[in-house]
Amino acid sequence: MPAQTPVITPARPQPSDLAAASKPRRRSTASRRNRAAIWFLAPACLMTAVYVLYPIFYTIYLSFFNWDGMMKPEFIGLANYVEMLHAPTFHVALKNNLTWLLLFLLAPPAGLIAALYLNQKVRGIRLIKTLFFAPFVLSGVVVGLIFSWFYDPTFGLLTLLLGHGVPVLGDPRYVTFGIIFAALWPQTAYCMILFLTGLTSINADQVEAARMEGAKGWSMLRYVILPQLRSTTFMAFVVTIIGALRSFDLISVMSSGGPFESSTVLAYYTYDQAIKYYRQGYSAAIAVTLFAIMLIYIVYQLRRLLRDER
Amino acid sequence: MFPMPIEKWKASNRILYKLSLPVALLIWLLPILAVLVTSVRSTDELMEGNYWGWPKDFAMLDNYREALTASPMLHYFWNSCLITIPSVIGAIALASMAGYALSTYKFRGNTLLFATFVACNFVPQQILMIPVREISVSLGLFNTVSGLILFHVAMQTGFCTLFLRNFIKQLPYEMIEAARIEGAGEWTVFYRIVLPLIRPALAALAVLVFTFVWNDYFWALCLTQGDDVAPITVGVAALKGQWTTAWNLVSAGSILAAIPSVLLFFLMQKQFVVGLTFGASKG
Numbered sequence: 001m002p003a004q005t006p007v008i009t010p011a012r013p014q015p016s017d018l019a020a021a022s023k024p025r026r027r028s029t030a031s032r033r034n035r036a037a038i039w040f041l042a043p044a045c046l047m048t049a050v051y052v053l054y055p056i057f058y059t060i061y062l063s064f065f066n067w068d069g070m071m072k073p074e075f076i077g078l079a080n081y082v083e084m085l086h087a088p089t090f091h092v093a094l095k096n097n098l099t100w101l102l103l104f105l106l107a108p109p110a111g112l113i114a115a116l117y118l119n120q121k122v123r124g125i126r127l128i129k130t131l132f133f134a135p136f137v138l139s140g141v142v143v144g145l146i147f148s149w150f151y152d153p154t155f156g157l158l159t160l161l162l163g164h165g166v167p168v169l170g171d172p173r174y175v176t177f178g179i180i181f182a183a184l185w186p187q188t189a190y191c192m193i194l195f196l197t198g199l200t201s202i203n204a205d206q207v208e209a210a211r212m213e214g215a216k217g218w219s220m221l222r223y224v225i226l227p228q229l230r231s232t233t234f235m236a237f238v239v240t241i242i243g244a245l246r247s248f249d250l251i252s253v254m255s256s257g258g259p260f261e262s263s264t265v266l267a268y269y270t271y272d273q274a275i276k277y278y279r280q281g282y283s284a285a286i287a288v289t290l291f292a293i294m295l296i297y298i299v300y301q302l303r304r305l306l307r308d309e310r
Numbered sequence: 311m312f313p314m315p316i317e318k319w320k321a322s323n324r325i326l327y328k329l330s331l332p333v334a335l336l337i338w339l340l341p342i343l344a345v346l347v348t349s350v351r352s353t354d355e356l357m358e359g360n361y362w363g364w365p366k367d368f369a370m371l372d373n374y375r376e377a378l379t380a381s382p383m384l385h386y387f388w389n390s391c392l393i394t395i396p397s398v399i400g401a402i403a404l405a406s407m408a409g410y411a412l413s414t415y416k417f418r419g420n421t422l423l424f425a426t427f428v429a430c431n432f433v434p435q436q437i438l439m440i441p442v443r444e445i446s447v448s449l450g451l452f453n454t455v456s457g458l459i460l461f462h463v464a465m466q467t468g469f470c471t472l473f474l475r476n477f478i479k480q481l482p483y484e485m486i487e488a489a490r491i492e493g494a495g496e497w498t499v500f501y502r503i504v505l506p507l508i509r510p511a512l513a514a515l516a517v518l519v520f521t522f523v524w525n526d527y528f529w530a531l532c533l534t535q536g537d538d539v540a541p542i543t544v545g546v547a548a549l550k551g552q553w554t555t556a557w558n559l560v561s562a563g564s565i566l567a568a569i570p571s572v573l574l575f576f577l578m579q580k581q582f583v584v585g586l587t588f589g590a591s592k593g
Binding site: 058 | 497
């Protein structure tokens with residue numbers, strides 16, 4: 001606990017306090033506390049109910065309707081889902097989401113490597129660690145802009161390095177990889193900071209003991225360090241998976257899902273259908289699909305959490 | 311410590327390691343450096359094709375002046391401030407109350423409520439998009455700063471509650487009991503005893519939530535229209551569409567958009583990292 005934590009010295013009891021304390025309190029304590037709990041929770045619950053819970057259910061409901069956002073919604077059952085399953089763009093989006101997921105999983109190992117590399121005590125290392133982490137703080141819009149420019153086929157840095165222009169963002173074959181590469185940059189920084197923190201809590205005696213036994217390098221990492229980093233590793237994977245499924249900002253800024261909708265993902269497809277084409281019901285169906293995929297992780301996380309609570 | 315502490319390395323490896331650090335850093339930060347350098351490059355130089363060389367004459371003042379005055383950049387920046395600061399305060403206020411209640415009162419449904427707040431962190435934002443737009447329109451909050459603030463408060467409350475509830479749970483409960491025996495009301499216990507104790511956690515959260523809200527793009531896109539209340543993320547993205555060739559101006563705008571979160575991160579680094587890893591390890 002940091003030094004500024006105030007030491008609690010109860011104020012001298014006031015006459016009124018003493019009077020309150022001496023009254024019989026059997027009757028009231030439990031119910032008064034319950035009432036207090038309600039008041040403390042009410043604002044947060046209200047906001048969450050209005051802006052998060054209700055919208056989830058409303059979107060699920062809406063996914064069974066054909067609605068342009070203005071006319072009266074028309075119930076069409078599962079037609080939105082049927083159409084979605086037959087839409088080529090949906091398959092592209094799903095495939096891209098999968099690509100995102102797979103390639104994004106490079107971030108935890110890359111972050112671990114960076115953390116191991118920086119986990120030394122030399123002069124100025126604090127500043128270097130800080131600077132390494134800086135990309136994570138940047139907005140997706142800024143990262144997107146930086147990399148769009150990096151990839152520019154006429155004068156971008158990539159063109160300069162390769163000696164000839166490659167229209168990364170203009171070519172359906174490369175666009176998704178280009179965007180994922182950009183997104184890996186801040187994500188690796190995030191995983192790095194998680195692992196750096198995890199490394200500080202490693203049991204030094206165990207490491208020393210293993211070193212005496214002759215463990216070093218890879219075997220040390222594999223059998224001594226990684227088992228101790230298990231919860232950090234788990235977390236790095238969770239935030240990376242969720243991040244991969246959430247990807248929106250970079251796609252929006254770098255390619256707007258193009259060219260020819262080749263770089264779209266479920267999150268962007270949802271937005272595109274609702275905002276550009278006024279297809280609210282159809283967009284809702286895509287959002288529900290994305291939600292269903294993410295629910296796997298949500299349920300998994302919650303089960304872990306509730307197990308820890310017991 | 312792992313890897314082997316550098317003092318035990320061979321002298322040659324030690325030197326190699328120390329030399330490699332600035333090189334690795336340079337490569338890692340190359341994109342940011344490029345933007346920084348470009349933001350001080352003159353338009354003439356860009357026209358001539360000097361994109362990556364060292365700038366010959368520094369046009370920093372001109373670029374930033376133009377980015378600030380020829381486009382509504384300052385206006386966007388101000389909008390971002392108006393949106394972000396109340397959102398951070400609001401989310402933390404609601405969450406500290408909820409976190410206090412969840413960690414100190416035993417009532418039925420406590421765990422269920424807590425689980426709900428946790429789950430809210432993982433919900434894909436797109437599933438909220440249409441209803442939240444509808445709610446904003448029907449409440450007359452579409453394209454207003456308050457509309458964005460209310461939404462951000464609601465969205466961030468889940469994460470903040472999770473964080474603060476776990477933090478308050480670690481406080482010695484006897485202290486709260488003692489205060490109650492002294493006759494302190496529930497609000498007094500919360501306000502006078504718990505809040506001062508969780509100040510470090512509040513600072514960590516504030517820094518983190520500030521960057522989350524400041525960097526938001528999706529909701530700004532969904533809940534605003536035109537320039538009136540658009541925050542700087544939308545502004546910078548629009549700048550790119552407008553002046554695809556004026557990369558020096560776009561760079562200046564990007565730097566402007568990045569400054570508050572980067573600055574806050576450097577100033578409050580410790581809190582930032584605490585927030586990030588605490589939220590993560592307990593999430």
